[in-house]
Amino acid sequence: MAKIQVGIPQGTRDFSTDIVRKRNYIFSTVRSVFELYGFQPLETPTMENIETLMGKYGEEGDKLIFKVLNNGLGDPKNLEKSKAAFENVLNGKNDKNLTERALRYDLTIPFARYVAMNHAQLTFPFKRYQIQPVWRADRPQKGRYREFYQCDADVVGSYSLLNEVELANIYAEVFSQLKIDVEIRINNRKILAGLAELCGGADKMMDITIAIDKLDKIGLEKVKEELATRGLQENQVARIEQYLSIEGSNEEKLQQLTELMGDNETAKKGIEEITYVLNYAAIAGNSKLVTDFTLARGLNYYTGTIFEVKAKNVQMGSIGGGGRYDDLTGLFGVPNLPGVGISFGVDRIYDVMEELKLFPEAVQTGTQVLFFNLGDAESRKAFELAQQLRGKGVRCELYHELAKFDKQFKYAEKKAIPFIVIIGSKELEEGTCVIKDLKKSEQFALKQNELQNFSF
């Protein structure tokens, strides 16, 4: 028999049963906390109109959007149009006669599109969460896929800093439930803007943030070099170095920053905001927030608070991030709707939990009870009792055929089923059954009519 070549597209994954269980554990934890804070679920289509997405993620981003080919291109009556369209695409232009749809690239732009389309009906501030896969035609590598899940919560239509506080608390709550020890780094783009004003002018802000964003990766000296090549004067670089070397507790850092920034109004506003968020979070008992003025985040649409979550005790990039942005829906013709949002990096959270062995054992238990199949009459009784137990919400199954003990035991073992129930000829006669706890390797007999009251 010839082997048929099978596979899945590059950068995609099958999630086998145990992985799905663990991922669902993360999803349901995140979802329940989102709900706890008043966020509502939203889902948008896998495909968007191509013009909704194009131009929203920069030049690089456009290249990474998966485009969907139109149907009916080969139809004789479309042939001329299709050929012309293909010519256009080869010349780097987009053409609706070839492709008018694309796979969603993130959840933020579709959300913005949704809000723009429905703003008249929505109650503001609108708080939504969204957990769906997104697609990028990127080259896959470690922790990076062409299909991956995003897990976002955003508030639109409110300038209140209480939103930031709530989102920070959501981070703290989720990671506390997942038992991941984290540091929630917080900064404010206004502080970075203020720094830019003091060092070369507001138009240097992008250059400065790009350079200091790399601090972790390339170190202080290289950052200074990069700043110099980006046209900053020596004294300006020196000031940034001073800025980057701020250390201590949150209060100490803010104190040093205040002194360094003098009476720059923009920076003052940023410091005020970050102080507000820290104070309120403290009321909620959130002690995970750490000010980090070197935190910049690449996305240039952030305008206020920015967050990044880092797991402690493990070598891993950020497992969450977010921030405040102005005018989310302006691109779609609905101006003046500010927003703030956070995102969870599910794949990385999974890796961290796997590495630190943080998944509870119960997550991996599917079937709780296996009934042995020891003959016709015996299995009929087992079948009946299994049905009863299911009525009580106990997950159980009956071994699918008569087989040796050995085989049935091994099945239970492989599926990590913690309990087995044995009904053989003897038990059938006596109206009893034997329950065996495979973990403790203990067993005892029980009346059949008492089985449904047993707590598995």
Place this chain on the structure above:
RNA sequence: GAGGCUGUAGCUCAGUCGGUUAGAGCGCAAGUUUGUGGCACUUGAGGCCGUGGGUUCGAAACCCAUCAGCCUCCCCA
């Protein structure tokens, strides 16, 4: 877009200088053992050596091409 590494059994991998019948561990199946698993032992099944071409008396090994996967940079989650 640029670069590096790897493709041999279901899985993880050995395979020497190019040499005759391609190996191991795990897993799978059967048995020792027809009502008590995990351990041990015995036996067995399972291979187009990624694909195509070339060099050679001879290729899993060398060369070229191609496909696939992994990884790094860019960028990002």
